[in-house]
Amino acid sequence: MPATDALSRSVTDALHRRRSVRAFTDRPVDPALLGDIFAAAQRAPSGGNLQPWQAIVLTGEPWQAVKDAVAERVAMGRAGYEPEYDIYPKGLTDPWESRRFGVGEGLYAALGIPRDDKPGRLGQFLHNYRGFGAPVMLFLHCSRIMGPPQWSDMGMWLQSVMLLLVEAGLASCPQECWAMYGATVRRTLALGDDQILFTGLAIGYADEDAAVNQWPVPRVGLEDVIDWQGFGE
Ligand SMILES: Cc1cc2nc3c(=O)[nH]c(=O)nc-3n(C[C@H](O)[C@H](O)[C@H](O)COP(=O)(O)O)c2cc1C
Structure with a gap:
């Protein structure tokens, strides 16, 4: 069991503790604990109250089967892509493009991988398709008839799961990169074409010593987000 002081006991604490963890230990995860979460x-x-989210939770051999199937597609280069949806809008502009660029630079700087080390950066990216060593992978999907409101519902469920994982001393990394091979993942999991894969969620115990888990991920200030109106009048 994790030390008690590693547990989060409030929503605020869990929000501050949660981060996308990109290196896990091989410690197995108790399925009963996941069930409670x-x-x-x-x-x-x-x-x-549509509750449109559906998930497949994998460990062991079924999880290995997905990694193997996607590895085959990755080895094909671009020809191997079977994208489920556009992960980012085409022609993403600022301020969003800078934020996306910035988080990548922060990650590679923490790992000491310079910009001109293309193989090094690709190698780090490809850890995604091993779930960063997580013993458990969750694939979140929904019916293809669902639209943006229901996708936002999936996001609320996902964040709820991630915060509850923190509370239990566990860690996670949401991974929409799996959607680049969405059809491959769905075929391997026998998920019908009527379903759309939103994201993976790598789940396990964080490797606390790994540099990839220690760099600060910034957020923009509230002035860029909240427009207060009618207060202080
Ligand atoms: C739906 C979703 C999908 C994501 N997909 C990936 C991914 O494929 N690979 C990855 O390394 N990080 C992925 N992330 C993590 C984001 O990069 C991360 O949430 C963001 O940079 C903020 O950092 P933090 O989660 O550590 O606070 C994803 C996050 C979300 C919410």
Whole structure:
């Protein structure tokens, strides 16, 4: 069991402790603990109470089968892509493009991989397709008929799960990179074409010593986000 002081006991604490963890130990995860977390996450809100989220949770051989299937596609280069959706809008402009660029630079700087080390950067990116060593992978999907409101519902469920994982001393990394090989993942999991894969979520115990888990990930200030109106009048 994790030390008690590693546990988060408030939403605020869990929000501050959660980060995308990109190196895990091989310590297995108790499925009963995950079951409790998913049961609590069912309290996530959704428009019309549709609860559109569905998930497949894998460990061991079934998880290895997905890694093997995607590795085959990755080896094909661009010809191997089977994208589920555009991960980012085409022609992403600022301020969003700078934020996206910035987080990549922060990650590679923490690992000491310079910009001109293309193989080094690619190698780090490809750790994604091993779930960064996580013993458990969750694939979040929904019916293809669902639209943006229901996708936002999936996000609320995902964040609920991630915060509950923190509370339990676990860590995670959401991974939409799997959607680049979405059809491959769905075929391997026998998920029908009526389903769309949103994201993976790598789950396990963080390797606390890994540099990749220690760099600060900035956020923009509230002045860029919140427009207060009618206060202080
Ligand atoms: C839906 C979703 C998908 C993501 N996909 C990936 C991914 O494929 N690979 C990755 O390394 N990080 C991925 N991330 C992590 C983001 O880069 C990260 O959340 C963001 O930079 C903020 O950092 P933090 O989560 O550590 O606070 C994803 C995050 C979300 C919410």
